[in-house]
Amino acid sequence: MEFIDLKTQYQLLRDDINDGIQRVLDHGQYIMGPEVAQLEQKLAAFSGARHCITVSSGTEALVISLMALGIQPGDEVITTPFSFIATAEAIVLLGARPVFVDVERASGNLDPTLIAARIGPRTRAIMPVSLYGQPADMDAINEIARAHGLAVIEDAAQSFGAAYRGLRSCNLSAIGCTSFFPSKPLGCYGDGGAILTSDDELARAMREIRVHGQSRRYRHTRIGVGGRMDTLQCAIVLAKLGAFDGELARRRRAAAVYDRLFAGRVDTLAPAPDRDSAYAQYTVVLPRRAAVQSALALAGIPSAVHYPLPIHLQPAYARFDDAACPVAELLAEQVLSLPMGPYLASADAEKVAHVVLAATAN
Numbered sequence: 001m002e003f004i005d006l007k008t009q010y011q012l013l014r015d016d017i018n019d020g021i022q023r024v025l026d027h028g029q030y031i032m033g034p035e036v037a038q039l040e041q042k043l044a045a046f047s048g049a050r051h052c053i054t055v056s057s058g059t060e061a062l063v064i065s066l067m068a069l070g071i072q073p074g075d076e077v078i079t080t081p082f083s084f085i086a087t088a089e090a091i092v093l094l095g096a097r098p099v100f101v102d103v104e105r106a107s108g109n110l111d112p113t114l115i116a117a118r119i120g121p122r123t124r125a126i127m128p129v130s131l132y133g134q135p136a137d138m139d140a141i142n143e144i145a146r147a148h149g150l151a152v153i154e155d156a157a158q159s160f161g162a163a164y165r166g167l168r169s170c171n172l173s174a175i176g177c178t179s180f181f182p183s184k185p186l187g188c189y190g191d192g193g194a195i196l197t198s199d200d201e202l203a204r205a206m207r208e209i210r211v212h213g214q215s216r217r218y219r220h221t222r223i224g225v226g227g228r229m230d231t232l233q234c235a236i237v238l239a240k241l242g243a244f245d246g247e248l249a250r251r252r253r254a255a256a257v258y259d260r261l262f263a264g265r266v267d268t269l270a271p272a273p274d275r276d277s278a279y280a281q282y283t284v285v286l287p288r289r290a291a292v293q294s295a296l297a298l299a300g301i302p303s304a305v306h307y308p309l310p311i312h313l314q315p316a317y318a319r320f321d322d323a324a325c326p327v328a329e330l331l332a333e334q335v336l337s338l339p340m341g342p343y344l345a346s347a348d349a350e351k352v353a354h355v356v357l358a359a360t361a362n
């Protein structure tokens, strides 16, 4: 059993993916070829946002977004400590300060009720993460941001395809950033990412920042980065996009198998009724995690911990550790992600669930 089965997906989409790659090799526009604009148009339509800017990774999407907002050294950005490191890393790379706010026990996402107390004169933005594929409580976060004149960037690296109150992830705030790292819900075969926004000015700034801050060739009106996504990687995402809605439905079916067997027995971080997860991960909370991990390993079933140490406790980030985040610390000790993906067979999900249940019963 694979933790995330990318091989079956390739076998099913092989002709479309190979044809897409071959077309790029034939036309030879490896950088900013026609597939880049095609993908941007389709991703914008999918998410509902007006603009899509593809970039070289999810991390670069966050960095370019913060640059476009004009985040300066000394500014503060409120974010979650319970995420992949890239969320806080992007803030620190700009010389700004990540201000960590604890997460909700029920979702692992930024707790909106704790944000206001951490807003100060240097606060410029809030960067929630839609963890494991489930959108954060974006309406509540947007409301606080509006009251204080702050921007909201959704780190949707794990949640492209998810929904929240009738809208899609990446279109839930001023800016949404996603990643096409191979193991994300919509992945390419290397690094890639995208920024979505309906703000025309921000979109123009981001397009310029993506290519060294140039407004036209060799005319540099801002400080930028080399942040383009390859044409080849765009062609691969284009080929996968046609199957994506079906894959999301399959992920939800696999999750439903786990949900049914775990009901009343294992805490599943299940999505709130007003939202749908893209199920980048299916993650459970286990007071005796180590026992379950070894039982799974013994049965030859892969599992993973996302993430074993919250960001505010990471050695390089300890200087930003100025408030307690007990829920993030508890979850870091107890979460376990199980095999998940569109091509996880129901029988395999059942097998995993039975090993987890047997190990928790001991």
Ligand SMILES: *Cc1c(COP(=O)(O)O)cnc(C)c1O
Pocket (backbone or CB within 6 Å): 057, 058, 059, 060, 083, 084, 086, 087, 129, 155, 157, 158, 179, 180, 181, 191, 192, 193
């Ligand atoms: C994967 C991920 C990123 C970074 O994306 P890359 O494409 O790997 O740079 C950022 N934030 C979160 C929450 C992620 O899961």
